[in-house]
Amino acid sequence: MARCHTNCIEKPVCIGFEKLGRFIGRNPWCFFVIPLLISAGLGGGFYFLKDREANDIENQFTPVNGPAKTERRFVQENFPQNYSEFSSQRLYTEGTFASVIAVSTGSSILTKEAFQEILDLDAEIKQMSVRADNGQFNYTHLCVRTKQKCVSNAILDIIDYNASKIEDRHAQFHMTSSVSQVSPFTSLSRQEEFEGNSKSVIPLFSITYFLAILFSIVSCLRFDCVRNKAWVASVGVISAGLAVLSGFGLLLCCGVPFAMTVANSPFLILGIGVDDMFIMISCWQQTRVCDSVEDRLARTYKEAAISITITTLTDVLAFYIGIMTPFRSVQSFCLYTGTTVLFCYFYNITFFGAFLALNGRREKSNRHWLSCRKVPEVCPQGSSKAYSLCCVGGAYDSQTGCEEEQPMSHFFRKYYGPFLTNTWTKVFVVLLYGVYLGTSIYGCLQLKEGIDLRNLASDGSYVVNYYDDEEKYFSKYGPNVMVVVKENVAYWNETIHIDLKACMKDFKNLTFIDGTVVTSWLQMYETMFSSVDFNDKRAFMGNLTSFLNVKPEFKQDLNISQGNIYASRFFVQTVNISTAVDEKNMLNKLRETAQNCKVPLLVYHPAFIYYDQYAVIVSTTIQNIVVATAVMLVISLLLIPNPLCSLWVTFAIGSVIVGVAGFMALWQVNLDSISMINLVICIGFSVDFSAHISYAFVSNKNDNVNAKAIDSLFDLGYPIVQGAASTVLGVVALAAAESYIFRTFFKIMFLVILFGAAHGIVFLPVFLTFFGICSNKGEISTDHDKKSHCATGGGAQVTRKDNDLVHRQEMGLSFKDQSPEMYTNHGADLMDCP
Structure with a gap:
């Protein structure tokens, strides 16, 4: 059966990268210095960072075109705020305020001692004064007023600001303490705490980069003082840092808003950049040591081209698809991260590739990795083991002409692979x-x-304490919702009158509405002027003026112009709204009731601005996932020359997304604009881990499905572990952050990497053995199959050896026992370097 290859794109891409690698190998210094100059220039964009900060909570974490924002504009235009007759229920925004919750540490707050503390606190607040550029201000200058007096506290009014009267109105209480605990909150608190979060994560950058450099060096550490690639690993991490500097700097120069969620991006970029570094190092190690540096780099680029290109395309497109979301915090994160991933790709194939060539020149001349002095290839007689370890190097496999095999790759082939393919x-x-x-x-x-x-807000913030106390003690009554008649209707018309009453009755009958707490100018008007014939416009409008003179607070509920009522509003009180599900159901039911009313109505409360996210978060997440999955499928079909792989890639994407969504819920993470980002990221990483495991299996020529799985794990097991570990290390410092936003990012990224890697090295290899009949068997080997094949998926390489060679190695036969002419590597005879 002939194999179907869709390599019309893969082949020219590989050829193009081969030419680029050879050119960089000949001119490494140019490609090393120019990216440094570019990053230095673009890094100047950080000068605008302060101006580009976009930390407004409403702007960043609510839907861009949410219905509540349209409703607010209507309320704002028709019912302008009257600050001389202040009414908190009539605010169309949260307003500017300070709130304090006093909680008794004893059994009740209704004691003389507790209320005396409250009165002392009230007096202290009213005596406060602040100095500004235009003078000094105290409470009486700044308070909101009604009837020319500062708005007072209703509870303190009842006891006439006398603490002893509180016990006159109630039975005595048995108490253990009269000391009260105070939780303050202002209209600026949430914003100030939110802005402070981004600064708290800055120290974690240094920890992350230290861990990344340490892990990279350890992964690339060799006991051969010439083949040691510690400097190469360090430059790979620096390359990711340059990408962040350039990507962020460019967008800051272009005026793109910098939301706090973008602070997560450098941690992720570090993991992605190190993944690509491992791929290129592994492919370099599979080239022949005796070849020229430009030939080795050309071969490296040819083998790594598809790997890092797929990784980059899937990640970049996943992020750019995320820009379609209606949340600006997500848009900013995706734009900054997607652009920076492109720079990471650019610097990996220029800056890092150039340094790989420079390091190759050092290896070619057999120089020490630290001192760059020439060292002998063979240990002189009489030398100590320490001298042999530190001052002798340059060894390689004389049979393959490549650097010596990694011990971890041997582990996957010899131990893990056979264990995983065992029936039990x-x-x-x-x-x-x-x-x-x-x-x-x-x-x-x-x-x-x-x-x-x-x-x-950050952990331990006074804002958290305030919200906790509010939820615990004041959650019975929810938002006081405006019911707005949004058109010019004839209130004196009997039919309109009946319809409007029916609508209000529908609102009162809702389970979460307290029907006894309703504010209605029309109901009060009818009560006070019950003898008036309301079916006559002249009588209705004429007496309305008299009514509003008696009840001036209702003037704010009517938009009257030229004898017509263009809009009016009523208020209904919600109750028992304590969870996000309650908020979602309340908003949907209120809008549904308003829509079903025969009179044109809308409902509004400032909190609805935030509740709007419930209406779009699920549909937007599903839309992004579906679109991104389809795009990944197309990329896989175009760049991986076996259509069957695309089916396994799709399976892995779906499985990982379901796993991450389920386990993040069990880990107390909600589906919000922050976690939505990570679910889209799932798709890119799922492709990285799954694409080449499935391709390595279906393209393997062995008839035995277990042997196919073992070969695939030998090729890809260690690279996947390397990539997974490097990405987790890139975000692990966020686990220590004192902010939900950053911890959430860590939690979901950890789940993404854990489940993605598990699919790559546990689930997929086993499932593929059950469907081995779908893969290709017994075909004539092509040059493409003989060549060294580097994988994506967060890591590294593979050199696909002849099956007979693998079999001889597994039987315990060394390379030296075989004739070197039997084997080919990259189409050339294998022999010792001259």
């Missing part, structure tokens, strides 16, 4: 996957929507 292990893996899938689906059913505003 397969049964266990299938059961394990069933548990994983079942738990994930259960978690998805528990998933909550929306961002809790208290999570925008």
Whole structure:
């Protein structure tokens, strides 16, 4: 059966990269210095960072064109705020305020001692004064007023600001303490705490880069003082840093807003950049040591081209698709991260590739990795082991002409692969996957929507304490909702009158509405002027003026112009709204009731601006995932020359997304604009881990499905582990952050990498053995199959050896026992370097 290859794109891309690699190998200094100059120039964009900061919570974390924002504009235009007759329920924004919750540490707050503390606090606040450029101000200068007096506290008015009277109105209480605990909050608190979060994560950058450099050096560490690639690993991490400097700097220069969520990006970029570094280093190690540096780099680029290109394309497109979301915080993050990933790709194939060539020149002349002095290839007689370890190097496999094999690759072929393909292990893996899938689906059913505003503050913030106290003690009564008649209707018309009453009755009958707490100018008007014939416009409008003179507070509820009422509003009180589900259901039911009314109505409360996220968060997430998955499928079909791989890639994407969504719910993470980002990221990383495992399997020529799986794990097991570990290390410092936003990013990225890697080295290899009949068997080997094949997926390489060679190695025969003419490497005879 002939194999179907869709390599019409893969082949020219590889050829183009081969030419580029050879050119860079000949001119490494140019490609090393020019990126440094570019990053230095673009880095100047950080000068505008302060001006580009966009940390307004409403702007960043609510839907761009949410219905509540349209409703607010209507309310604002028709019912302008009257600050001389202040009414908190009539505000169309949260307003400018300070709030204090006093909680008794004893059994009740209704004691003389507790209220005396409250009165002392009230007096202290009223005596406060602040100095500004235009003078000094105290409470009486700044307070909102009604009837020319500062608005007072209703509870303190009842006791006439006398603490002893509180016990006159109630039975005595048994108490253990009269000391009260105070939780303050102002209209600026949430914003100030939110802005402070981004600064708190800055120290974590140094920890992350230290861990990344340490891990990269350890992964690339060799006991050969010539082949040691510690400097190469360090430059790979620096390359990711230059990408952040350039990508951020460019967008800051272009005036793109910098939201706080963007602060997560450098951690992710570091992981992606190090992944590509491992790919290129591995492909370099599979080239012949005796070849010229430009030939080795050309071969490296040819083999790494598809790997890092797929990684970059999938990640970049996943991020750019995220720009379609209606949340500006997500848009900013995706634009900054996607652009920076492109720079990371650019610097990896220029800056890092150039340094790889420079390091190759050092290896070519057999110089020490640290001192750059020439060292002998053979240890002189009588030398110590320490001298041999530190001052002798340059060894390579004389049979393959390449650097010596990694011990971890040997582990995957010799131990892990046979263990995983054991029948009983397969049964266990299938059961394990069933548990994983079942738990994930259960978690998805528990998933909550929306961002809790208290999570925008840091841990231990007074804002969190305030929200906790408010939820615990004052959650019975929810928003006081405006019901607005949004058109010029004839209130004196009997039919309109009946319809409007029916609408208000529908609102009162809702389970979360307290029907006894309704503010209605029309109801009060009818009560006070019951003898008036309301079916006559002249009588209705004439007496309305008299009514408003008696009840001036209702003037703010009517928009009267030229004898017509162009808009009016009523108020209904919601109750028992304590969870995000309650908020979502309340908003949907209120809008549904308003829509079903025969009179044109809208409902509004300032909190609806934030509740609007519930209406779009699920649909937007699903839309992004579907679009991104389809795009990844197309990329896989175009760049991976085997259509069957695309089906396995799609399976892995779906499985990982379900797993991450389910387990993040069990880890107390809501589906909000922050977690939405990470679910889109899932797709890119799922492709990275799964694409080449499946391709390595279906393109393997071995008839035995278990042997196919073992070969695939030998090729890709260690690269996937390297890539997964490097990405987790890139974000692990965020686990220590004192902010929900950053911890959430870590949690979901950890799940993405864990489940993506598990699919790559556990689930997919086993499942592929069950469907091995779908792959290609017994075909004539092409040059493409003989060549060194580097993988994507966060890591590194593979050199696909002849099956007979692998079999001889597994039987314990050394390379030296075989004739070197039997084997080919990159189409050339293998022999010792002259």
